[in-house]
Amino acid sequence: MHSCTSHTECCTTQKYRERKKKPMGRTRKTYRLSDEVIQLIENRDRTAYPTATDYIEAKLNKPTKDVTELLYQVSMQLEEIKRLVAQQQQEIAEEQKAFF
Incomplete structure (x- = not known):
């Protein structure tokens, strides 16, 4: 049994709470x-x-395949840049060891 003063108010509030929990439905819009x-x-x-x-x-x-492919290419280029930077740092470190 309900402990509310108005059964209609209680049920309406309950239905409102249930509706708020549900994900948003579709909205009808018009675009040109x-x-x-x-x-x-x-x-x-x-x-x-x-x-x-x-x-x-x-x-x-x-995402389209083109975007995915582009991201892959950028990732590969980034890895190559990292490799080149590491190689240059290694060469600089070896030169400094030979100098001192």
């Missing part, structure tokens, strides 16, 4: 897109992306 973007959406792989929303969300939420 270029004809090229509309064509990309319309020509999507409909087996992979049954709806335009699925397609747009997938493209916005996941």
